[in-house]
Amino acid sequence: PDAYVVIGNPVGHSKSPYIHAAFAAQTSQQLQYGTLEAPLDEFAATVRKLMDSGARGANVTVPFKLEAFALADSMTARARAAGAVNTLLFQDGRILADNTDGIGLVTDIVQNAACSLRGKRVLMLGAGGAARGALLPLAEQAPAALVIANRTLARAQDLLAVLRSDAPDCVAAASTFADLQGPFDVIINATSASLHGELPPLPAGLMHAETLAYDMMYGAQETPFCRYAREQGAQTRDGLGMLVEQAAEAFYLWRQVRPQTTAVLAELRTMLQ
Numbered sequence: 436p437d438a439y440v441v442i443g444n445p446v447g448h449s450k451s452p453y454i455h456a457a458f459a460a461q462t463s464q465q466l467q468y469g470t471l472e473a474p475l476d477e478f479a480a481t482v483r484k485l486m487d488s489g490a491r492g493a494n495v496t497v498p499f500k501l502e503a504f505a506l507a508d509s510m511t512a513r514a515r516a517a518g519a520v521n522t523l524l525f526q527d528g529r530i531l532a533d534n535t536d537g538i539g540l541v542t543d544i545v546q547n548a549a550c551s552l553r554g555k556r557v558l559m560l561g562a563g564g565a566a567r568g569a570l571l572p573l574a575e576q577a578p579a580a581l582v583i584a585n586r587t588l589a590r591a592q593d594l595l596a597v598l599r600s601d602a603p604d605c606v607a608a609a610s611t612f613a614d615l616q617g618p619f620d621v622i623i624n625a626t627s628a629s630l631h632g633e634l635p636p637l638p639a640g641l642m643h644a645e646t647l648a649y650d651m652m653y654g655a656q657e658t659p660f661c662r663y664a665r666e667q668g669a670q671t672r673d674g675l676g677m678l679v680e681q682a683a684e685a686f687y688l689w690r691q692v693r694p695q696t697t698a699v700l701a702e703l704r705t706m707l708q
């Protein structure tokens with residue numbers, strides 16, 4: 436069968452093999468999907484070996500998404516805008532690249548959480564790679580405004596410049612946390628603060644009862660950001676759905692078949708506990 440892997444370091448914890456095996460079974464696609472740990476200084480050589488072995492594609496995870504971007508022979512507009520790549524398709528010895536993280540986030544918000552972004556005031560917290568990967572897909576939903584807030588203002592301004600060139604029609608701004616003027620309809624936490632059990636220093640008044648507060652992180656325990664948002668009376672959602680939807684988009688790119696995600700997401704949720 437056609438072979439795919441997720442390449443990372445470390446990669447043993449990855450849920451992608453489970454997700455793609457579930458998609459393959461559900462759609463009757465004959466494929467195998469495994470993990471591949473690349474040495475930290477040998478990403479490119481590992482990809483070449485993988486291609487030589489006849490594999491059809493790969494997902495790329497931490498810390499190789501920027502190197503995958505550099506290695507690609509061609510890529511989608513959203514991968515270029517993201518400056519990073521999480522999905523590779525091998526075709527005739529060439530590497531076609533995509534970034535499905537941002538569209539995965541948008542699909543989880545719009546379809547799974549049934550929260551349209553059109554005409555909404557959207558706030559992105561953070562200005563690292565995770566934030567950058569989501570900006571163009573968010574802008575394409577035609578929000579009323581897209582504000583990027585970061586601890587280090589200059590990084591938010593850098594992302595704003597990228598967004599303005601990729602999506603000139605999007606009403607966008609950069610801000611510090613302290614200068615934010617709420618409320619927002621959708622707030623996405625793309626900072627790595629949750630990883631350290633921390634919360635970005637947010638001013639009061641950012642959320643109302645209908646606000647969707649979305650944390651790209653997930654875990655068995657509620658993240659600090661979701662907990663804070665719940666205490667503010669907002670709606671909350673963690674990033675497990677984004678994980679499943681970015682995988683579904685990669686699966687679609689490889690197989691031209693769109694898997695159903697609801698049952699896989701529910702099963703992953705029980706596995707987290």
Ligand code: ATR
Nearest residue numbers: 561562563564565566586587590626627628633635
């Ligand atoms: P990633 O690729 O996961 O986005 P990154 O590029 O290191 O990782 O970016 C991490 C983001 O989380 C940045 O926006 C960072 O803010 P700075 O640019 O000011 O460093 C943000 N971040 C990390 N810890 C934070 C904390 N405790 N509070 C607020 N923001 C935090």
